[in-house]
Amino acid sequence: MVFLGITVTLFIAALDQTIVTTTLPSIAKEFNNFADISWIGTAYLLTTTAVQPLYGVAADLFGRKRAMMFACSVFLLGSALCGAAQSMTMLIVARAVQGLGGSGIIALSMILVADIVPLRQRGTYQALIALIFAIAAVVGPLLGGAFSDKVTWRWAFYINLPVGALSMILIIFFMHMKRRKGIPFATNLKSLDYIGIFLLMASIVMILLGLNWGADAKYPWNSSVILALLIIGIVIGAIFIFHEARYAKKPIIPLRLFGTPSLAVTYLQVFIQGFIFLGLLFFLPLYFQAVHGSSAVKSGIDLLPYAIVGAFAAIVVGLLMSRWGTYKEFIVAGWIVGCISAGLLITFDEYTSRGKVIGILLLQGISMGMTVNTLLLGVHAQLINKSDLALSTSLWTFLRTFGGVFGIAVGGTFVQSSLSQANASEYAQNIKAIAGLPPNIKAPVLRAFVQGLQHFFILITIISGIGLVASLFIK
Incomplete structure (x- = not known):
């Protein structure tokens, strides 16, 4: 119960x-x-x-x-x-x-x-x-x-x-x-570490506002507003780390949570995994809406195989981990599948069939299912002090969410930049409208949108490779 x-x-x-x-x-x-x-x-x-x-x-x-x-x-x-x-x-x-x-x-x-x-x-x-x-x-x-x-x-x-x-x-x-x-x-x-709470929340809010406003094209990335938010947010974040290390009696994020190289690379993979997962979850429905003319609801249904296969892979891996008592091998295998599927994502264009898209997403779903909760188990297994279980788990959720914010912001930047170069920046906030454009206008706009996504998928492939290399250093 x-x-x-x-x-x-x-x-x-x-x-x-x-x-x-x-x-x-x-x-x-x-x-x-x-x-x-x-x-x-x-x-x-x-x-x-x-x-x-x-x-x-x-x-x-x-x-x-x-x-x-x-x-x-x-x-x-x-x-x-x-x-x-x-x-x-x-x-x-x-x-x-x-x-x-x-x-x-x-x-x-x-x-x-x-x-x-x-x-x-x-x-x-x-x-x-x-x-x-x-x-x-x-x-x-x-x-x-x-x-x-x-x-x-x-x-x-x-x-x-x-x-x-x-x-x-x-x-x-x-x-x-x-x-x-x-x-x-x-x-x-x-x-409670009230100074640490204030510094952490101020840093996160300023960085997130800068990322969101930049990705939404509310302000240009080189504008004084965006630069001020990001720079001040990073500086406050550095002050927070210094405060936690030197003065906080009960730190919010104790630096001992990163106490071993193996734990540090595990947390790095959590951030990368969040970057990829939420980035794809945000932009793939837009791809279906723009290229295949799907409605918002239909684009959600198009992601059903991705979600189901990911959940099935997570269940199978969870059962095998419980039986065999190991986790590193599944993380490494998950990143290998992730690198392959991310590379295949780059082939997406305005002519890619729905069947091919879903097939590649099945591979990406397997990768996510093999890594997402396995990384949390890896964090718990490597803790030096088991009393840090709650702190390490909340750090896992934070890094995964924060990685996702970066993924959405970076993907939005690629799409916005590509559309701007095609003099079609007005469609950045209304991607689904592309599907209803007259053919002579739709073709160049759709090409620009797809190129922006392809650049984002190239980056996902690169950081998937970083995740794979990092997984080799897990104990």
Whole structure:
């Protein structure tokens, strides 16, 4: 029942990341505001990424159950506010609140599984979690589209309330965790590294804003706004690292988590894996919409084989890891398949058949399934201090999300640059409109869009190779 409560909670958080995508046109139409529509996703992404490392500290200081209840409560509050929003501004703020809770649900679910499942059997349970994410990735856009067309987009948020209430009941009555004794709540509250929290969140928010605004072409990459955000964000990040190493009594991200070369290269692969996974998850639907004329819902269905095969590969690898007690070989094999499939992605153009695309995505799905949760198991297995389990897990979720942000930003930059060179930059924010252009206009615009994606796929191939080399140094 404990695992059921975790999976139900995790499902609504994972669903929320994809269900909104097909509701955006309806939301923009109701509020008569298309200019700020991207902030519905950006606000969620900002808060989700910024607070992920903090939940590892909260889980250690205040207990797993208490931290999970807090995250669920904040997420459900944000969901209710989103559903009741009367303006675009209110919806954006509510999405930021949702992100604060959703971030904790994902991080704490991974931490709880690591707590209750022995290391050798953990691969099987993590594979089931991968299946939950795969189902949510496919079902989310379909549900969002159905709610928008048949009822109202508000139910894309209201649906979280009954499901979330059920998960909280399961957590309250069936999750029994050991409590920290002898340390009052107020003492733990005072022991938080508030300077580190401020520095970390300021650095992440500024870097993410710079990346998002640059990728969305809100400002040119060489503009003073983007450069200031990125440079100041990096400087604050450096100050954060110095503070954590020298002055923090209870660091948010202890540098000992990178204590061995093997652990360091494992975390590097987590970042790369997030870069590739979320980058492809964002741009492949746009490819289907522009080249094959798919709707938003149909492009989500086109990704179904990718998600199903990835989940199946994760389950098989999880079972084999539990049986054989090894993980490095699967990570190396996953990167080999990833390098091959990434190289094949470069062949995508405006004439590539849907069958060939899906075939290559099956290979990419196998690669993702073999590496995503296997890397988390590798982190846990290599920990020098097992009491760092919560901190290392929250760092894993943070690096994967942060890598994904970079992937989306870099991919957007390639596409934007290519379209600008073809004097078609106005289509960067409305890729699906390319499919409906007259043939004489469509051909050069589509060529520019595909070239931008091909450059992005070349980069993915290169960093997949880096991931493969890094995997050889895992112990």
